[in-house]
Amino acid sequence: MDFSKIYISFYPQLVRFASDFVSYEEDAENIIQDVFVGLWERKDTLDCIENMNAYIYRLAKNKCLDHLKHKIVKEKFIANAQSAYEQELSLKLRSLENIDVEHLSEEKMEKIILNAINSLPKKCREIFLLSRYDGLRYKEISEKLDISINTVETQMCIALKKLRSSIKI
């Protein structure tokens, strides 16, 4: 069966078929283009196909299904990301509203914080500084200090609790 003939016969109706299910004409054209690319790759075996009409519609249907499923996953991901992003923004807004800049910028504050950090147990301080000041990930800290990630997590918790009790904010 001649590929060009199949293309001429089916392309417009398949695009219309796809258009009935996808949102944009351009998407429909791309989907059907993909159908024909697949067909082209198997052009040597086209003669074995008994019912070309059903075969090519099945290809188009499957491509449309893939497209819609992909769209749904994508939209869900965007919606989730949007929701998490909004929550994070609200959280940061609330945090920022809670910051007393007068207090934060007090001349003695830097010294208070330095003292608090220096008062942390040696290992705990080292881990805290590697994380917060050197920007290392927990995994990198665990490798650098040859300790487990759990230990890093625990020491970070201890650091936060101790700093919280020694820095009155």
Added chain:
Amino acid sequence: MIYSCSLVELLEIIVPIKECIPNKSMVNKISKYLNGELSINEKDEFLNSLVFDEELMQELVEFHKLLVYTDIISREGDKKIAEEKLSALMELIKKNNWSNG
């Protein structure tokens, strides 16, 4: 000197103290969130849990504030970065012929 008190009296002392200290798991989650150590799914779950857990939200805000405070400490390289940025800004001002005032 030996002090003695009843169990009820002891609990009256211990329980309020314990309630003031956020539990380890909560602090760990907060710490991991604030240090960017949660996976995308863990982060989503954590942010969702904030909606229904005001205590967690309050603790998070407090620990976030704490880290903001610890960020005011000067770090090695701060001066160099500031000098480079200032130089670039001056170039921009000069290039655009911005006048002061």
